[in-house]
Structure formats: structure tokens, C-alpha cells
Amino acid sequence: MRMKLASAIILAGSVAVASTAAQAGDGRNGALAAGAAVGLVGGAILGSALSNNAAAEPVYVEAPPPPEPVCMIEQRRVPNTYNNAWHIEDVQVCR
Numbered sequence: 001m002r003m004k005l006a007s008a009i010i011l012a013g014s015v016a017v018a019s020t021a022a023q024a025g026d027g028r029n030g031a032l033a034a035g036a037a038v039g040l041v042g043g044a045i046l047g048s049a050l051s052n053n054a055a056a057e058p059v060y061v062e063a064p065p066p067p068e069p070v071c072m073i074e075q076r077r078v079p080n081t082y083n084n085a086w087h088i089e090d091v092q093v094c095r
Helices: 002-021 029-051
Strands: 071-079 086-094
Touching: 002 029
Parallel strands: none
Antiparallel strands: 071 086
16 A cells, blocks of 8 residues: 555656646757656556455465264174174274
8 A cells, every 4th residue: 555655746746746837838858858867757657556456375274183083982882703603792883
């Protein structure tokens, strides 16, 4: 915001200087050229300050850690590989 305000003040000052010094009727053509140059430079500065609205760099935020798993021991029926029967066994179950 301060850059835009400063650019506007510079432009206003350059217009004021250019309008007082640029009187071609007195034969001071050098003053006219200087005033025109100051006006063009001031306009370029103000134009670049106002049009410099590029998007800001993206901010990458580290993802939060995953929630801790909730684990418990349950008794479940599991198959017995020796005789194809079932038996009860303590099994850790995480959700």
C-alpha cells in the first residue's frame, strides 16, 4: 500500500513539475522534453506499481500426523492348520 501511495505522490509531483516547466511558447523546448520524460518515467513507475498484483507464492503446510491406531486384544476363533479345526486365540485388532 505504501508503494502505491509513494508512486502516486511521485506521479503527482512529476505532473506538477512537467506542467510548470513545459511551456513551449517561451522557446524552452528542452524544458518541454524534460517534462515529458519526467511524466513518462513517473507514469511507468506508477503503472508498474499498480499492475504488480502477481499471486503470492503458495504456502505449503506440513500435513498433520495420522491419528494413532486404536488397538485392543480380542479373543477370536481362528482356524487350526494342523487338523482343520477351530480354536480360540488372543488376536491384536487395530482400527
